[in-house]
Amino acid sequence: MLYATTTPAEKRIAFRAGLASGTIQRFPGAFNPLSAKLIQEKGFDGVYISGAVLSADLGLPDIGLTTLTEVAGRSQQIARMTDLPAIVDADTGFGEPMNVARTIQTLEDAGLAGTHIEDQVNPKRCGHLDGKQVVDEDTALKRIRAAVDARRDPNFLIMARTDIRAVDGLDAAIDRAKKLVDAGADAIFPEAMGTLAEFAAIRAAVDVPLLANMTEFGKSELFTVNQLQDVGINMVIWPVSLLRLAMGSAVRGLDTINEHGTLEPVLGEMQHRADLYELLDYSSYNHFDTNVFNFQIKR
Numbered sequence: 001m002l003y004a005t006t007t008p009a010e011k012r013i014a015f016r017a018g019l020a021s022g023t024i025q026r027f028p029g030a031f032n033p034l035s036a037k038l039i040q041e042k043g044f045d046g047v048y049i050s051g052a053v054l055s056a057d058l059g060l061p062d063i064g065l066t067t068l069t070e071v072a073g074r075s076q077q078i079a080r081m082t083d084l085p086a087i088v089d090a091d092t093g094f095g096e097p098m099n100v101a102r103t104i105q106t107l108e109d110a111g112l113a114g115t116h117i118e119d120q121v122n123p124k125r126c127g128h129l130d131g132k133q134v135v136d137e138d139t140a141l142k143r144i145r146a147a148v149d150a151r152r153d154p155n156f157l158i159m160a161r162t163d164i165r166a167v168d169g170l171d172a173a174i175d176r177a178k179k180l181v182d183a184g185a186d187a188i189f190p191e192a193m194g195t196l197a198e199f200a201a202i203r204a205a206v207d208v209p210l211l212a213n214m215t216e217f218g219k220s221e222l223f224t225v226n227q228l229q230d231v232g233i234n235m236v237i238w239p240v241s242l243l244r245l246a247m248g249s250a251v252r253g254l255d256t257i258n259e260h261g262t263l264e265p266v267l268g269e270m271q272h273r274a275d276l277y278e279l280l281d282y283s284s285y286n287h288f289d290t291n292v293f294n295f296q297i298k299r
């Protein structure tokens with residue numbers, strides 16, 4: 001009822017324990033608070049909040065147009081609806097090292113379990129597009145040092161994302177990953193790896209948790225959870241998948257209205273009203289006022 005009862009501090013401890021468990025942690029991307037509740041209901045380990053999804057939700061491309069206020073506000077709305085740990089994409093940290101520091105404390109206050117800061121030049125672009133540019137080593141390390149220095153809860157996870165693989169190759173990615181760990185990163189997100197062997201090479205180079213991004217239509221093959229665990233990956237995200245599925249269904253629904261004048265042909269594809277009410281835990285709100293809500297869910 002209302003928001004989750006698990007505190008942000010408890011979620012952060014659970015997230016750290018999951019990463020250390022030896023079992024890969026599965027974090028589908030939530031595109032709104034309701035989808036975060038569904039991710040929990042389906043038994044996943046956590047919720048990922050994608051910068052690309054937050055941008056798309058505003059009708060904008062993923063090129064660094066969102067602000068810290070927008071990202072933190074929407075992330076709080078999503079994270080508070082689930083007992084699972086939620087992590088959010090903080091792009092390049094929204095500015096210089098002092099801005100990165102403010103970003104970390106703002107996301108802590110929003111109830112997130114962690115975040116990742118990337119080494120792209122700002123304005124950034126989607127990690128699976130061509131033409132990316134990365135900052136120099138000094139700038140990348142300063143972002144992570146500022147993030148680590150700013151956090152108040154030591155269990156808030158600061159992950160460093162590096163996009164350098166697509167710019168300067170795998171050896172450069174390995175070198176940067178090592179230096180980001182030395183700068184204090186709790187985990188590494190090597191973006192746009194092409195093969196399992198490349199993930200394995202990063203795994204051999206650092207001893208902190210690694211994240212794999214299994215976004216569709218990108219640079220990486222869509223490896224299975226078991227394949228990734230076998231090469232030592234600790235966490236996998238499907239950042240935009242639920243949004244793509246939802247939008248695909250929306251397109252088909254609107255086309256059906258145009259073609260048939262009714263949605264009768266696609267009723268079987270819809271979430272039933274009863275299932276939605278169960279996910280929302282409607283009946284528990286009787287606690288407040290049975291005069292406002294008092295009915296049984298029927299199929």
